[in-house]
Amino acid sequence: MAAVRKNGPPRRVLARTVRITPGGIVFPVLNRGMGRQLLCGKPDDFEAFEEIVAETLDKYSMRICVTSP
Secondary structure: OEEOOOOOOOEEOOOOOOOOOOOOOOOOOOOEOHHHOEOOOOHHHHHHHHHHHHHHHHHOOOOOOOOOO
16 A cells, blocks of 8 residues: 655555554544544544544444543
């Protein structure tokens, strides 16, 4: 899979391996794009992200301790 870059040739990006995490463990989740780019460029983007998180919480049981735009 090649990542789209503004300048220069495409960069190869390897897919992450599947993570299996047992219940009851706290771990950080970062909401960033590839190359540490911001995921939410506009306030509407973050609102859409929050809606997806809410839909996920309706489907799966988990706790979210902190969020920030």
